[in-house]
Each structure stands twice: as structure tokens, then as C-alpha cells.
Amino acid sequence: MHPDIIGWMATLVLVATLLRQMVKQWRSPHPETLSRWLFAGQMVASALFTLYSLMLGSGVFVVTNLLLLATALLGQVLARHRQRQAPLPPPC
Structure with missing residues (x-):
């Protein structure tokens, strides 16, 4: 088996997992579950990788990191x- 096949399989699993997590977070009633800092860090790391x-x-790895x-940009x-869209907290 060519080593790139294993790399492509890993890429598919990783991207599918990330997309599934983003959908789950998007559907959550709590908007704070989507961390902008997590996605910002992922963007920097992915660009460097x-x-x-x-x-x-x-x-x-070029395609995987792109x-x-x-996914970080979308997140x-x-x-x-x-x-x-989150409602504002009630005034004190």
C-alpha cells in the first residue's frame, strides 16, 4: 500500500470529524460553545503547517492543512x- 493512501484516509477522517463537531456546536442552544479563539489558533497553526x-x-499534508x-475559517x-444572534443578557 502506498503511504499517501494512509495520509489521504487520515485527512478524510480528520476533516469529517471537525465538520461534524462544528455542526454539533452550531446546533447547540448555547452560542458560547463556539470558541473564536480556538478557531483563530487553528487558523494560525494550519497556515504555518x-x-x-x-x-x-x-x-x-499541504492539502490536509489547507x-x-x-474549516477554521468556516468555524x-x-x-x-x-x-x-445571541440574545443580550437582561440589564442589572
Whole structure:
């Protein structure tokens, strides 16, 4: 078996898991469950890992890290959208 096949399988599992978690958080009645800081950190790490993967010439990891960057961007957008929709707390 070619090693890239294992890498692609891992990529599919990881991205599917992240997307499933984002859907679960999106459906949660508590908008604070979507952490903007988590997605911001993921974006920075994914961008750096993408550069690293490019420098190593690893196509599997370049695509994987670009997909992770895309899920972090989507998560950030969803978190902002949910937090803007959240009702304001009652005045003290």
C-alpha cells in the first residue's frame, strides 16, 4: 500500500470529524460553545503547517492543512454569526 493512501484516509477522517463537531456546536442552544479563539489558533497553526508542508514537498499534508485552515475559517464565521444572534443578557 502506498503511504499517501494512509495520509489521504487520515485527512478524510480528520476533516469529517471537525465538520461534524462544528455542526454539533452550531446546533447547540448555547452560542458560547463556539470558541473564536480556538478557531483563530487553528487558523494560525494550519497556515504555518501548510507552509512547512510546502517546504517539505508533501502534497498530502499541504492539502490536509489547507482543508484544516478552511474549516477554521468556516468555524470563525459561524462563531461570529451565532454570537451576534445571541440574545443580550437582561440589564442589572
